[in-house]
Each structure stands twice: as structure tokens, then as C-alpha cells.
Amino acid sequence: MSKNLQAIRGMNDIRPNESPVWRYLEAQVSGLLDTYGYSQVRLPIVEFTELFKRSIGEVTDIVEKEMYTFADRNGDLLTLRPEGTAGCVRAMLEHGLTGGGQVQKVWYNGPMFRHERPQKGRYRQFHQMGVEVFNLAGPDIDAELIILTWRLWGKLGLRDAVTLELNTLGTSEARARYRDALVAYLEVRRDQLDEDSQRRLTTNPLRILDSKNADTQALLVDAPKLDAYLDEESKAHFAGLQARLQAAGVPYVINSKLVRGLDYYGKTVFEWVTDKLGAQGTVCAGGRYDGLVEQLGGKTTPAVGFAMGVERLVLLLETLEAVPAELSRSVDVYLAAFGEPAELAALALAERLRDTLPSLRVVVNAGAGSFKSQLKKADKSGAELALILGDDELAQEQVGVKPLRDDSAQQTMSWNDLPSFLANRFGL
Numbered sequence: 473m474s475k476n477l478q479a480i481r482g483m484n485d486i487r488p489n490e491s492p493v494w495r496y497l498e499a500q501v502s503g504l505l506d507t508y509g510y511s512q513v514r515l516p517i518v519e520f521t522e523l524f525k526r527s528i529g530e531v532t533d534i535v536e537k538e539m540y541t542f543a544d545r546n547g548d549l550l551t552l553r554p555e556g557t558a559g560c561v562r563a564m565l566e567h568g569l570t571g572g573g574q575v576q577k578v579w580y581n582g583p584m585f586r587h588e589r590p591q592k593g594r595y596r597q598f599h600q601m602g603v604e605v606f607n608l609a610g611p612d613i614d615a616e617l618i619i620l621t622w623r624l625w626g627k628l629g630l631r632d633a634v635t636l637e638l639n640t641l642g643t644s645e646a647r648a649r650y651r652d653a654l655v656a657y658l659e660v661r662r663d664q665l666d667e668d669s670q671r672r673l674t675t676n677p678l679r680i681l682d683s684k685n686a687d688t689q690a691l692l693v694d695a696p697k698l699d700a701y702l703d704e705e706s707k708a709h710f711a712g713l714q715a716r717l718q719a720a721g722v723p724y725v726i727n728s729k730l731v732r733g734l735d736y737y738g739k740t741v742f743e744w745v746t747d748k749l750g751a752q753g754t755v756c757a758g759g760r761y762d763g764l765v766e767q768l769g770g771k772t773t774p775a776v777g778f779a780m781g782v783e784r785l786v787l788l789l790e791t792l793e794a795v796p797a798e799l800s801r802s803v804d805v806y807l808a809a810f811g812e813p814a815e816l817a818a819l820a821l822a823e824r825l826r827d828t829l830p831s832l833r834v835v836v837n838a839g840a841g842s843f844k845s846q847l848k849k850a851d852k853s854g855a856e857l858a859l860i861l862g863d864d865e866l867a868q869e870q871v872g873v874k875p876l877r878d879d880s881a882q883q884t885m886s887w888n889d890l891p892s893f894l895a896n897r898f899g900l
């Protein structure tokens with residue numbers, strides 16, 4: 473195929489055989505969020521570039537080098553959203569949904585875009601399911617968000633594969649004081665830092681803490697620690713969160729180097745990580761961002777949220793073989809018919825089955841074909857049973873029922889008996 477007719481690097485098609493696990497995951501998440509009282513928001517994929525610059529931060533990796541930005545036909549500078557929080561806050565403000573202290577608990581699902589180096593678990597178009605809560609300031613809601621993800625891992629069979637890492641970043645004042653101390657310590661050791669960290673020393677020094685460079689990490693062993701600079705309120709908030717996680721039985725580890733790549737976080741930050749996916753091990757990440765709404769022009773509004781990487785969770789489900797087996801079967805019965813009179817009767821019979829058994833998955837053979845070829849198609853469809861309708865069956869208002877997945881015998885039954893037989897067979 474010529475090059476310009478291929479998909480863009482790092483932007484994947486979800487093929488028909490892959491979509492069942494996506495739909496399973498999405499259904500588990502949305503079903504769970506329904507039970508916790510969260511509502512879905514559906515937001516634009518494109519926003520003004522300014523929104524992301526002002527929220528994510530000018531000197532973050534995302535804004536500096538990962539955004540898909542373009543001028544539209546009016547000359548407006550637009551960006552394909554690299555994450556969901558900024559657009560969500562924008563929408564809350566635009567519709568006055570957080571005014572007067574109104575509590576909002578919302579979630580979203582959809583594609584995000586970042587120009588990163590594509591590799592396993594890292595793509596240029598990827599999908600996030602995210603949750604945001606506005607106007608609740610206490611650690612109780614931070615705990616709820618984490619507890620509901622823990623429940624989700626339980627539903628998905630992933631609990632043994634993930635670890636919760638937790639940290640607190642304190643208030644922006646505490647962070648500013650700490651930043652000065654860290655810079656002072658590193659400034660005199662500048663030549664021992666890797667190139668990226670040298671640059672971050674002036675742009676975003678806290679990000680040096682999660683540098684992957686071993687020499688830089690060694691240098692950080694004796695560096696000032698954020699804990700020592702934390703304000704009392706943040707400490708109390710963090711203690712409150714931990715008490716609630718313990719009460720709910722959610723295991724966690726404290727990672728004092730967890731800083732997150734977006735500027736808007738303060739107080740609680742957390743990541744759910746796995747060692748089953750190689751380098752791209754964070755499957756869910758979030759934290760508190762009490763300053764963001766104000767930063768975008770609203771009133772002071774406490775807020776907290778997280779986002780899950782759908783591709784990484786799909787990979788994890790597949791790696792752990794935690795995908796329910798029944799997902800691989802999408803057809804229950806395949807109705808084969810021979811000759812036009814039987815074809816007509818087959819269509820009517822299929823509709824009758826759909827009336828009485830709405831959740832039965834029925835495929836009617838299309839394109840006629842010999843007995844052998846229709847049975848082959850039936851087998852390929854993944855169906856459990858082939859229903860066979862020829863002239864003889866038609867004359868007696870009967871149908872042949874042929875099991876396709878085991879050796880049990882074929883049988884013949886009347887059209888009238890068929891629905892209750894199928895209901896029984898498929899537990900409908």
C-alpha cells in the first residue's frame with residue numbers, strides 16, 4: 473500500500489476481534505461509576521491551544537513537545553486534546569456547573585493525542601477513561617476515587633498485578649519553598665546532572681525527581697526532601713487519606729518521588745503501576761488540583777481526578793489472560809437455509825427468535841451456498857449451534873439443530889419448541 477494510505481504512526485485501528493475486550497472494559501468502568509453516582513460528560517476533542525498551555529503548564533513535556541497543534545481555517549490556534557482534565561474544567565466553567573460550590577462528579581472516555589515515540593503501551597492516539605470531582609476539598613473524596621479504582625481492579629481480576637503509589641505535593645507555597653531548596657542543592661552539582669535534568673533545573677525542577685537516569689538518582693539521595701517542607705494542612709490531608717485507605721483495606725506504598733508530569737497537581741498524587749507491561753507501567757494516574765479552576769478564570773474550586781490508560785489496561789487484561797472466555801464468542805446460533813423458500817422462512821424464523829429471545833445472538837446466512845459452505849461459515853462465525861432449514865424441514869415446520877463445538881448429536885425440533893430449547897441452552 474502506498475505510504476500516504478496507511479494509518480499514522482502511533483494511531484491504531486481497533487479491529488473487530490479486538491473490540492470485545494474494549495467494550496468489556498468500558499462497560500465495567502461505566503457500570504461501576506454508575507453505582508458510585510458519577511455522570512458522564514462528552515466533550516470536544518479539539519480545544520483552543522491556550523487552554524492546554526494555561527492548564528497543563530508551558531514547560532511540561534506535553535506542551536513543549538507533544539501537542540498536535542494547528543491553525544484552523546479562521547487562523548485560530550487549536551490543539552487535539554492531550555488529556556481530558558483541561559477540557560472538563562473549561563466545560564464546567566462555561567456552563568456554570570461548579571458555581572456556588574456545586575459538587576460535580578463526572579467521568580469521560582475518549583481519544584487523547586500526544587506526539588510521543590510510539591512503543592508498547594505508548595501511542596500517539598490513545599484512550600483515557602477519566603473521573604473528575606469538583607467542590608469537595610477533603611481527603612474523603614480522594615479516598616473514594618482510589619477505593620473505586622481498587623474495586624474496579626477487583627472486578628477485572630487485576631488486583632494482584634497493580635500497586636498503588638501515593639504521595640503528597642503540598643500546597644503551591646510549600647512546593648515553592650521546596651523548589652528553591654532543591655535548586656540550591658542541585659545548582660552546585662549541575663555538571664553531574666543529565667542533560668534533561670539540567671534543562672529542568674530552570675524550567676521544572678521537581679520533574680528531576682522522577683528522572684530515569686541512575687547518576688541523577690544517586691545525586692538525589694542526599695538532596696532535600698519534600699516531606700520536610702510540607703505545610704500542616706497538606707500533612708493532615710495526607711494522613712486523612714491514608715487512614716481512609718487503611719479502613720477500606722486498600723494497600724499502598726508511599727513514593728516520595730512521585731511528582732506527576734502536569735503542573736496543576738497539589739496535595740494528593742497517585743499512580744497505579746504494574747510490572748507486567750515493561751517500561752509503560754502506569755495504568756492509572758491522578759491527583760488533586762485545587763488551583764486549576766481559578767487558574768482558568770473561575771472561582772477557587774477544590775478538585776481531584778484521575779485518568780486510566782485504556783490501551784494499557786487492555787494489554788494488562790490480555791497479558792494476565794484475565795479476559796473472560798465468553799467474550800471470544802459473539803454469535804450463539806447460525807441459521808443456514810437451502811433454496812429460496814427455506815431462505816424466506818429462515819428470515820421469518822430469525823425475527824421470531826429475536827422477538828422472543830432479545831439477547832440471543834442470531835446470524836442468518838447471507839449469500840446462499842451449498843450445505844458444506846454454509847456449515848463452514850457457521851463454524852467460522854464462532855456460533856455454538858447451526859440451525860438448518862431445507863425443503864424437508866420447511867414442509868414440517870421443523871429445524872435441524874447441529875452442535876458445532878462438541879460431538880453431541882444433531883437433532884430435529886419444531887419451530888414452536890425452538891425458543892424454549894434455545895433459552896435453556898444459552899441461559900437466557
Ligand code: ATP
Nearest residue numbers: 588593594595598733754755756757779780781784
Ligand atoms: P507516562 O508517565 O506513562 O508518560 P503520563 O504521566 O504522561 O504517563 P497522564 O497524563 O497522567 O500520563 O495520563 C494518565 C494515563 O494515561 C497514564 O497513566 C497512562 O496509562 C495513559 N497514557 C498517557 N500517555 C499515554 C500514551 N502516549 N499512550 C498510551 N497511554 C498513555
Ligand code: MG
Nearest residue numbers: 533586588733
Ligand atoms: Mg507522558
